[in-house]
Amino acid sequence: MLRFEGAVKHFGALTALDGCTFVARPGRLTGFLGPNGAGKTTAMRAVFGLVTLDAGTVTWRGDPIRAAGRSRFGYMPEERGLYPRMHVREQLLYLGELCGRPAADVGRVADRWLEQLGLSSRADARVDELSHGNQQRVQLIAALVNQPDVLVLDEPFAGLDPLAMDAMGGLLEELATTGVTVLFSSHQLDLVEDLCHDVVILDHGRVVLAGELEELRAASTQRVVDIRFRGREPRWGELRHVQVRESSDGHVRLSVDRAQHLQALLAQLHGSDEVVSFSYQPPTLSDLFTRAVAS
């Protein structure tokens, strides 16, 4: 697994990483979240030696990552970039060979991905002759052309249309099922919630929440209760551990402490004429994120 252990990085007076510790596991998609400036890009760059840590370590399978070990790592930076005048296939071969892979292997992998992403007919075109969407696809293949065991993607969904987002999500899931460790950053929490097994939330260079998404949700002391009803509104205020978060005609959303007995909550409903629907759920990723970053 990919492990960050107490990673610290200062840029002059600015602290980008402040004792950042988390793991990303093989065969799983790990969503890397945090507000802008939280240190996500710095952490991802540290995996590739693009940033030298002031303290702490990044390890892969228990060993510090060296240049040679990165030959099976794939990286897509936030700032996309390719040689605009170089031909697509040649560029992919070059970038693959730079990882230390034999040219023949790289060629086979590149051709497979070009075909899978519908770019076979453009393999000999110059990169700047491609559409924006196709350039993004080439950029992704550039990260995959060395058959990585670890894939680090900085905002892979930024700038994609809904169809391309679906395709990218499917592709990442597929890679994870083949055992690849996938770490990607995103601001689209609903998308991360759908895709990811694990999440890491970073704020001010520190991990404020990390783990398996379902466990994090279940472990939360909060539950969200949505009730639709007809008639008189029950008096929630008499209950302890209950906050009314939204209340409109015939609908109420409550934030309930896990310690609150469900019976007492249901008892309050007796007064109303009819309960149309009732749901009791752990908080969403968006809820977790907001609470974690706010605290």
Added chain:
Amino acid sequence: MTGWGQGWLVARREIRERSRTRGFRVSLVLMVVVVVALVALPGLFRSGDTTKTVGVVGTTPLTFTQLLVAQGDAADTGIEVYGFDALPTGQEALRDHQVDVLVVNTRTLQWRDKTDPSLQTLITTAIHVSVVQQRAAAAGIDSATTAELLAPVPVSNTAIGAVAGRSAGDATAAALMTMALMAAIVIYGNLVLTGVVEEKSTRVVEVLLARVPARALLAGKVVGIGLLGFFQLAVTALAAFVASIPGDSVDLPAVSGGVLAWVVAWFLLGYALYAMMYGALGSLASRTEDAQNVAGPVSYVMIAGYWASLFAISQDPEGLWSRLLSLFPATAPLAMPGRIALGATTWWEPLVAVALILAAIAGLVMVAGRVYGNAILHSGATLKLRDAWRASQGSARGATSTQVEKVTQMLSTPQASRILAVAAIVLGVLTSVVIFALTRDVVWSLVPLLLTIGAVRGLRHRAGRHG
């Protein structure tokens, strides 16, 4: 994979991509054509121009024609003599370029426009001899004796040039070689500069640096582009060498195999030195339009070094200034090859110069590698050299200004580049004046001025087009 292996992959990409461009192929052919023309053509022109035609009209001693041809033979000049019945017919032939000169009554020489001093000497000598023979015969001296006494004495002319064993033509050849060397260093150095900035501005550099150490990337780029430049210069030098073989009439010891090999070697050294500077400075700029501003000081230093070397060597290739300039690493590639071509060095001077520049290159590799590594991932405004040296990526706020930083900053403003451009042109004018004062040769003294104006306009145009 090792950094070396990756560096070679980077170099191979540079060679492959750049050798495909039309610009490279055109310049390769063009440089060969120009050099061959410069070496071979003077020889061809000279050999075709050694037969003179002389028209004769009016009273002429019987022996005159015979004497004139004998004088011509002694001076390695073929002479054809044509007799004319009347002056107008002869003058018409002169005007129609049928004869080079018209001898009237063996007393007057008529020319179309300018006199030809060597032909004039041959004819007047022949006239003198024929008259002396007539007078001797009149005084009763036997004609065989006079002929023996007055047999032509061959006198040859040689320009010995400023240095023993080298001619004035060699000085020109050395100056041209230095100019080609300078052009090659500037052109290929600038390819490194624009290549570094291109990788930074297109952001491909982050993709690359996730795979390759910064130093291997810079070294590979410098080596790849350098090999391309080496190839072009070696081909050109080979063409010059081959072109100089059949030309017996062009006696240029400066264009020998040994000297040409030195020129190519000095290209590699000079290129390595300046390419490292260009690469490091290029990494400070984030946009192509900033590249020339950042690297401007290096270009100006090189241009100034070039004119200083040209001037010092044309004045005295064995003088103190020539020696200093050819040993100092930044100017050695521009001064030493010219001195070697002129045979004006002692045996140890080139070796010391090579040792010095190698030391300078080694130092620059360390400095440039550090600056490049720190600056290449920095986006946004152009970095300052000192910050790039100190910072480990990102901004180094709070760093205090030093002289070096101030100078670098000062040199990269538009005002400063205007001042430097004016200074370069003034330097060009001064060099022109000095060369004219020393050589009285209008064409050669205009070259520095025109080249300076061209270089400054080129640099400013490139900077201005994006700015």
